[in-house]
Amino acid sequence: MPVPILKQGNFLIASIQAAMSDADAEQLQDDLMNRVGRFRSKGIIVDVTAVDVMDSFAARSLRTIAHMTNLRGAETVVVGIQPEVAFAMVQLGMTFEDVHTALDLEEGLDFLSRRDAGRSPHDRT
Amino acid sequence: MTALDTVVRIDSADDIVTARQAGRELATRLTFSLTDVTMIATAISEVARNISKYAGRGEIRLGVAQHNGHRALVVQAVDSGPGIADTEQALEDGFSTSSGLGLGLPGSKRLMDDFELQSKLGSGTTVTMWKWLPHGV
Numbered sequence: 277m278p279v280p281i282l283k284q285g286n287f288l289i290a291s292i293q294a295a296m297s298d299a300d301a302e303q304l305q306d307d308l309m310n311r312v313g314r315f316r317s318k319g320i321i322v323d324v325t326a327v328d329v330m331d332s333f334a335a336r337s338l339r340t341i342a343h344m345t346n347l348r349g350a351e352t353v354v355v356g357i358q359p360e361v362a363f364a365m366v367q368l369g370m371t372f373e374d375v376h377t378a379l380d381l382e383e384g385l386d387f388l389s390r391r392d393a394g395r396s397p398h399d400r401t
Numbered sequence: 402m403t404a405l406d407t408v409v410r411i412d413s414a415d416d417i418v419t420a421r422q423a424g425r426e427l428a429t430r431l432t433f434s435l436t437d438v439t440m441i442a443t444a445i446s447e448v449a450r451n452i453s454k455y456a457g458r459g460e461i462r463l464g465v466a467q468h469n470g471h472r473a474l475v476v477q478a479v480d481s482g483p484g485i486a487d488t489e490q491a492l493e494d495g496f497s498t499s500s501g502l503g504l505g506l507p508g509s510k511r512l513m514d515d516f517e518l519q520s521k522l523g524s525g526t527t528v529t530m531w532k533w534l535p536h537g538v
Binding site: 295296297298299328329330331332333336358359360361363364365367368369370 | 447
């Protein structure tokens with residue numbers, strides 16, 4: 277099932293469901309890359325609140341999304357990693373050192389709004 | 402004494418989700434904590450992906466068995482794919498023959514209580530993993 281993406285102002289919000297297949301993860305990369313261009317989005321929130329397993333493939337996909345969209349001028353924040361998922365990720369050896377994370381959607385939007393407000397008009401062009 | 406009575410066929414990458422959901426259901430039924438359930442499901446996801454990526458097809462078998470003096474949930478990933486040339490190297494963090502991160506096997510080992518990797522070049526790989534059952538089950 278494809279991951280739904282909502283547009284909210286300058287930002288995109290993608291909410292991942294529990295059973296994201298490998299194909300869905302790849303589709304999400306393409307969809308977000310396209311929309312960053314189409315909507316000139318400055319930030320992306322990937323909400324993983326419903327995700328009950330974050331294996332190495334899913335984690336790598338999210339890192340790839342963060343890196344690719346960053347090259348297109350958009351900042352990505354992963355929000356809603358559940359405590360037990362965080363625990364399993366650490367045991368597995370996965371880290372998100374180079375990806376912004378926030379507790380939940382609200383904190384993620386807050387983070388992006390502050391970053392967006394901090395950009396000078398020059399940076400925006 | 403091993404009864405691995407739940408079998409999930411892995412024929413494509415989509416079956417990885419089915420396999421880990423089957424593991425999640427069994428672990429929940431065996432009253433594992435949510436943290437343990439998540440670790441078991443994550444480990445299943447990794448070994449199921451290895452089957453899909455390297456062997457193309459195989460199966461994940463799940464059940465309960467006695468192992469090293471413990472009652473345990475058992476996960477067995479079986480394929481008759483190309484096999485692993487160096488099983489010790491395959492258990493090192495960061496080693497991968499594909500474009501992956503090389504966390505699958507060593508990571509799965511850390512997520513479970515016991516782990517066994519058997520492989521023969523040209524005839525396949527079997528990964529067996531155990532998680533001790535919660536006390537009183």
